[in-house]
Amino acid sequence: MSLVVEGLSVEISGRQIVRNVSFQVADGERVGLIGSSGSGKSMITKAILGLLPEQATVNGSIRLFGEELVGIGEEKMADLRGSYMGAIFQNPSDSLNPVLTVAQQVSLPLRLHYRLSKGQRQQRVESMLDEVGLDGHVAGKYPSQLSGGQQQRVAIATALVTSPKVIIADEPTTALDAITQRSIIDLLTCLVDRSGASLLFVTHDFAVLSRVCQRSYVIDHGDVIEGGNTQVLLQQPQESVTKELVKAARTLTLHVSNHGQ
Amino acid sequence: MSQHRVPLLRAQTISKFYGRGHQRRQVLDQVSLALYEGSCLAIVGGSGSGKSTLVRILLGLEASEGTVTYRGKAVEGRHSLGYQALRSEAGLIFQNPFTSLDPRWSALRSVSEPLRIHAKRLALSDEQIQQRSLAAMEAVGLDAQDFAGRFPRDCSGGQAQRIAVARAIVTRPRLLLADEPMSSLDVSARQDLIATFQKLRQDNPRTALILVSHDLGVVQHMADRILVLHNGRVQEEGTTNQVLSHPTSAYTRALLEAVSQ
Numbered sequence: 001m002s003l004v005v006e007g008l009s010v011e012i013s014g015r016q017i018v019r020n021v022s023f024q025v026a027d028g029e030r031v032g033l034i035g036s037s038g039s040g041k042s043m044i045t046k047a048i049l050g051l052l053p054e055q056a057t058v059n060g061s062i063r064l065f066g067e068e069l070v071g072i073g074e075e076k077m078a079d080l081r082g083s084y085m086g087a088i089f090q091n092p093s094d095s096l097n098p099v100l101t102v103a104q105q106v107s108l109p110l111r112l113h114y115r116l117s118k119g120q121r122q123q124r125v126e127s128m129l130d131e132v133g134l135d136g137h138v139a140g141k142y143p144s145q146l147s148g149g150q151q152q153r154v155a156i157a158t159a160l161v162t163s164p165k166v167i168i169a170d171e172p173t174t175a176l177d178a179i180t181q182r183s184i185i186d187l188l189t190c191l192v193d194r195s196g197a198s199l200l201f202v203t204h205d206f207a208v209l210s211r212v213c214q215r216s217y218v219i220d221h222g223d224v225i226e227g228g229n230t231q232v233l234l235q236q237p238q239e240s241v242t243k244e245l246v247k248a249a250r251t252l253t254l255h256v257s258n259h260g261q
Numbered sequence: 262m263s264q265h266r267v268p269l270l271r272a273q274t275i276s277k278f279y280g281r282g283h284q285r286r287q288v289l290d291q292v293s294l295a296l297y298e299g300s301c302l303a304i305v306g307g308s309g310s311g312k313s314t315l316v317r318i319l320l321g322l323e324a325s326e327g328t329v330t331y332r333g334k335a336v337e338g339r340h341s342l343g344y345q346a347l348r349s350e351a352g353l354i355f356q357n358p359f360t361s362l363d364p365r366w367s368a369l370r371s372v373s374e375p376l377r378i379h380a381k382r383l384a385l386s387d388e389q390i391q392q393r394s395l396a397a398m399e400a401v402g403l404d405a406q407d408f409a410g411r412f413p414r415d416c417s418g419g420q421a422q423r424i425a426v427a428r429a430i431v432t433r434p435r436l437l438l439a440d441e442p443m444s445s446l447d448v449s450a451r452q453d454l455i456a457t458f459q460k461l462r463q464d465n466p467r468t469a470l471i472l473v474s475h476d477l478g479v480v481q482h483m484a485d486r487i488l489v490l491h492n493g494r495v496q497e498e499g500t501t502n503q504v505l506s507h508p509t510s511a512y513t514r515a516l517l518e519a520v521s522q
Contacts, residue, residue, distance in 0.1 A: 204447035252478035
């Protein structure tokens, strides 16, 4: 098992944000967390990444390849995060450092967590940019000079450059337009599969989920209310919250006949 | 039939350049459109298509080559008759309600602000202002008594966007312009807001709506006509059904391809 979450609870200033959540991600598996805004799904990923606000109290267990993450120190956590986990967030312009060039940005995790020569780093960065479909001339640019889609490609390259075993993607395409969204999703699943990593993917949209994840958990009020094969959840949702999410995704799917001739 | 009437808002051969010298780039190229009373026109395009620039030009906030007319009068500069009529008769809704609403103001204060600005011209008493504001909140499906005293931070994204819509309709505008109103909302909230817009249009059959969006799933439920913008050029324009089921441009076909399952 890559990731095992057991009885996870998160409390922030007296409010229970995550309640007794348990789920697992097997090696190489792509697993989804789906829920509306405010359901607590992002807090679960923040707890896994050790990025919760300071006043948060975490109970329960999060194990990454058997190693307990709850209660380990900040330094140890930063080290694990850098070498075993990769994270991609919703808004690339917020998650990229505005004063670093693309090449500096992508090589930063390598500099912090690996002992590589400058040449080796450069080589790795170049091949990573190539994998995410960015031209070499982008390397010297700053985030502000890139489109949203290009920025998210840089964020993916930064998250994957250390060949992490677990990748956490929190609404990575919500801020992008439809065509860019589709290409980023396909790129991410393809790279994750190729590297053999596992993926924990957070979204509010079943349409995206069914393209990415084999198995999914539905989160509501900080609780896992339903889980299983994504297609089964889509076809036979049991809980009213799941039914609502499926209905919304279907309503918002484009219904047209015979286009594209 | 509608083609014989004078359009409420018309843009003719709009071109726009940014920068100068060798930096000069064209962001809009000969864009024309017509919006009729009671109809909903969707301007569809990805990031960088020029749609936000077009919106600013339509609102008279930016100069361009070509002409914009509102109710037959030229919109050119802040003192033109067209501009003044347009700005006093248009309601605006933006992507992110949390940045478009003042965080220090209660919902009632935000919604009533446009009326208070025009109180003298409209000859409205404080009591009338309050009544109309509460009615606008009810019209967008908010429990006015409950929400009047709430601040944006006490609202979900969907609720906050409803407050922003209430503020846009409180002056009973003849033209509503919504720039990506659903993009920051989750799918359930999007579905609810679509229903709200449908009800608003039923209740105010003369009001025209411009919906700027990259989301064809939303557009199919709201628009009568679609104008597809890509690289600053109109790729095609037609009825919603026509454009979605028989797209003529390669870009529209790519867009449809990206959102089909």
